[in-house]
Amino acid sequence: MNALHIESLHYGVDGQPILRGIDLSLAPGEFAALIGPNGAGKTTLLHCIAGVVSPDSGYIRIGGADLQSEPLQAKRGLGLSIDPSRLPPVLSVRECLKLFADARGLPAIPPSTLALCEALALTPVLDRWLGQCSLGTRQKVGIALGLLGEPSLLVLDEPLNGLDPPSAYALKEHLRHLCGEHGTTVLLATHSLDIAERFINRAMLMVDGRLHRDWSRQQLDAIRAHPDRSLEREMVEAMA
Ligand SMILES: Nc1ncnc2c1ncn2[C@@H]1O[C@H](COP(=O)(O)OP(=O)(O)OP(=O)(O)O)[C@@H](O)[C@H]1O
Structure with missing residues (x-):
């Protein structure tokens, strides 16, 4: 069973679309980063997953429980x-x-x-x-x-912002341990690509309310292994 499953998620404010059809599944133990330019909709997507705002349409399931029809069960496994x-x-x-x-x-x-x-x-x-x-x-x-x-699913918005290097390192190691040893799933929104690319095992690029590109563990490993490649550069090229 997926730790998180999202289907055809749409959300807008005052008739302005912010999320334009998000489909996303995360398996137990995945350590995923949501990256993208300012205003792409990353925080809004995290807020939909956490039940802070309600989507206009689409489905969110956390550990198999539907967030709309079984909110208590769905949120029991969620940490924000x-x-x-x-x-x-x-x-x-x-x-x-x-x-x-x-x-x-x-x-x-x-x-x-x-x-x-x-x-x-x-x-x-x-x-x-x-x-x-x-x-x-x-x-x-x-x-x-x-x-x-x-909780079995962690949703973190810019968790590395403002942390001194020893604390940022301790947090990354802690999250890596939770994913690897406890099967915790982590979804974090971040602009700290240089830090994130070394420990995440999946990255998703959000542009203008849509998931535009998805890098798997193998693709991230290839980026890390290549002296001239970086997630930052891949992101810029994907947006060009
Ligand atoms: N309550 C709201 N009312 C109107 N517009 C909103 C509201 N919340 C978000 N938006 C708009 O939705 C878009 C996405 O915002 P969001 O904060 O989700 O982006 P983000 O990718 O997290 O950006 P950043 O990287 O700058 O934090 C932006 O254009 C923002 O202005």
Whole structure:
């Protein structure tokens, strides 16, 4: 069964089409990047998958459950990184993690989340108010919240933005471990092609609300192995 299956997805605002017929399937354990120019529709697609906005037509199935007709079952397996601007400023990092653990039905902040916090250098700020944390720190908290409870499908919007290099490295290694060892599926939207191309095993180029090009694991391996090729260059050529 696919971790994510999308068919003929359309979405628009005020009569303006934003997503123009998306078909996409991700298998368990796939580590996929959604790339593309500004305004292509990447965030909108992630918001449709997370149920933040409802598509005008089409289907989204998460782990076999239809997002529209079985939303609770579909969202049970989904983790979404939280935008740092939406974190409550008057809660401490620990209180916020605890709140999300409660919402997932967990008795406490799971050890795996505390281990991720340690890897992301969040441990020293666990008792600091979110309103007093830097943007990069809140970005890390938003990621830790999305990963809490080890959901089987992770949807991350620009997770590497604002992360210092050691934290970005720790996050990539953590995600790679989740995909490889736990069969977690990751879909992340990113502009950090130079970083992403080294660890993803699938890349999809979105242009003007459509998936324009898809690179498989084998094609990415060939790009990595060639001294003159890069995903950045492939993307520019695909858009020419
Ligand atoms: N609520 C909204 N109302 C009107 N237009 C919107 C709304 N949300 C998104 N759009 C438009 O939809 C298009 C796609 O936006 P989206 O944020 O999904 O793109 P993106 O690929 O994530 O871009 P970026 O790389 O810049 O983050 C843009 O033209 C944007 O202006």
